[in-house]
Amino acid sequence: MRVAVPDWEGRVSPVFDVAKQVLLVDLGHPDNGNRRWETLGTALPHERARRLAELGVQVLVCGAISWPLEALLAAAGIRVVPLICGEVEEVVRAFRDGTLENERFMMPGCCGKRQQARRRRRHRGGGLTPKDSL
Template identity: 50%
Template structure:
C-alpha cells in the first residue's frame, strides 16, 4: 500500500493545498519497504489533486486541507487523514502502529481542549476540523 505524507522541513506540511512536497511510503506488513519524495505543483487545486493521484497513494496524511481539496481527493479515491502535525518520522511511526489519527499528533484545536480557550468545538471532539470527522472518505 502507498501512503503519502505532505512534508515541509522534516515535519508535516501545515496546509496541503499549497504543499510542494510529499513523502511516498510503500508499506507491506506494517513495514516501510521503500520511500521517496515527490514534488507537487502547490498551485491550482485540480493540478495539486491530479499530481497526487498520479502517484497512486491509498492514503494522504496532511495538515490542514480545504474541504474543496478534500472533496477532489475523495473523487480520486484517496483517503485523507487531515489536521496531522509533527515530525515526519513520528507520524510515520504512528501510522505504522495504527494510531493515527492521534490527539498528540493533531494540529492545535483539532482534538478537544488544548489550552485555556475552548474555540469553536467548545472543548469537545475536533472543534472546527471538519465537524469532528477524523478521516475523509
C-alpha cells in the same frame, strides 16, 4: 498501501494546499522501506489531486486542507486524514502502527478537533472520519 505525507522542513506541512513536496511510503513493502520524495509543483487543486492519483497514493495524511481540494482527492479515491502535525517520520510510524489518534499528532487549536472534523464531513454528506481512515 501507498501513503503520502506533505513535508515542510521535516514536519507535516501545516497546509497541504501549498505544500511543495510529499514523502511517499509504501506500507506494503516488507520493511516499509520503499519511500521516496516527490515534488508537487503546482498550487492548483485539481492538478494536485491528479498528481497524487498518478503517483498511486491511497491515503494522504496531512495538516489543514481546503474543502475543495479534499473533495477532489475523495473523488479520486484518495482517503484524507487531516489535522495532523508532527515530525514526518513519527507520523508515518504512528499511521503504520495505528496510533495516529494520539493527541500529540493533533494540530494545535481548540479542543475537540477530531469531533469538528467528523461534524464537517457529516455536514458534507458523510464520508470517512480520521479514525475510519486508519
